[in-house]
Amino acid sequence: MSEETKRNANGEAGLSIWEKEENVGANRGTGGCGGSFASSSPNPSGGNRRSRSEAVRRYIALYLLLIRTSIRSRMQYRFNFVLGTLLAAVIQLSEFLMVAIVLAKFGAVQGWSVHEVGYLFAVMTFSKTLYRTFADEVHHLENYLVEGSLDQLLTRPLPVLLTLLPRGFKIMFGEVIQGSAIMVWALGEMLRSGRVTWTAIPQTLLAIVIGGVLLFAIGLATATCGFWTTRISMLQNMTEDAAQTAARYPMTLYPNWLSGLLFTAIPVGLVNYVPALYILRGELGPWVFGLTASAAACALLLSLWFWRFGLSRYQSAGS
């Protein structure tokens, strides 16, 4: 099959995703769910609950369908897929090399060894990968705002955010490969030397999931600003790119005002640094997980509220 044919085939595959979604949406409409999860049911108490859980079930089914189709459409270009994955892994690895070279030159950064800093880097990579795998389109909301294509999403029988999330679903193999390699190397060495115990593994997984939620909340709040400013890339440079880069190093490197900012307004320090203080160094206490989980929940609720408020102020900018 020629590249041109593959491209056409992919175009059709892409169309079929949305045709399927339209059908599911239409079915939902005829099934009584209408424009929101809360449908009008003859039984206002148990019926509402049932129809809501039915709507959630349907949404999950739709989400899984979209994920499967997204993977299938990407696999239409096998060579490109493999090339993209390999290059992504190399790019990510080169970023870690910069950190590793600094550590190789100086031995440690503010008392943090190369393995500990590698751990900070890997946790941040995994949390970011988790966020971008499931919510990449939130990061790319600017395209929708500039082109005016958000208007189409507003007409769909689902909340805009839920329609947006599965659109850009992609498994970021490059980042997973790189994150895994650094995590195995860093945590493996600390396990071998008895610096940490096996309990560090589930604790790390928990930290990654909480970190993913935190990064999503930061990303969503940043994207929401686009409802007023349309362009958000500059803001994303600061709240996402720069902040995540900063959190690859121990926070004690930075002046107090900057580290304070990275623990509160843009809480990337809670993604990897605070959990690492307990998991790797036994500082603070197990309560750090409660603290970071609470912070993630608060950040998520705040950003969701901000998103709904921003959406209510949205004015189309496209033609």
Next chain:
Amino acid sequence: MISFRSSTRLYFVLAAKGYARNIQYRGSHLLHNFASATFGYLYACIWIGLGRDYSLGEYGTLGMMQYITFTQMSLWVSSFMTNGLGIPQSVRTGQIALDLMRPVHLFAQLMAREWGQIAYQFFYKSVPIYLVMLLALGMLPAHGGRTLPLALLALAGAAYLSICINYLIGVSSLWTTESSWLYWGNQALMNLLAGFFIPIQWLPLWLQQIAWASPYPFMLYVPTQLYLGKANPVLLLGTLAWGLALTGLCLLATRVVRRRVEVQGG
């Protein structure tokens, strides 16, 4: 082909248009500089933090602050260019077929347009970022600014090398839809091998050897060393040699491209 005089005028107009196209958004870009300066400040903070525990070799903390300030401002001249000089986009829309039919060389016309973009980025991005970082870090230009002319000459050479590399990346989009990864791969190599964050002499020996076998040190490290007064101007010959080699490659790639073109849109 059109005459030399007409083509020179055409290239100048293309460069001027490339400059003017951006100037419409200068307000937004000036704001964007704040984000870029934030990155620079962050990197400087890392070296200041390290400088509290270590001597930072021949640079010292102040030297590394100057180093980061200059590399951060240089990125907008020698690194952040139009992805593949816009060729991937032309391939997607089918515009590349028209561009190849024009009576001027594809490489020359795209280069002229990019020089306009680079000139704009120098005045509206590099200079403001340089000034903001000097102010934020409380510094004066290295050597009272006396080394700036030579450093800027090296930076102009670096911009040309970057144009050539981006052209080669752009041409690759005729054979793969993933050329954007090559663009990002090039950025990653810039970070690592051009001495963006870490001076090349601090890299492991094997990585230093790889770096010096590539054009990357001439795109950031050499201009920065000239700015800091730590390098011999003879290093500019390296920039010249790489410029000639990459020009040859670009001309060769254009000949291959002209033989068979497969576009995606139209």
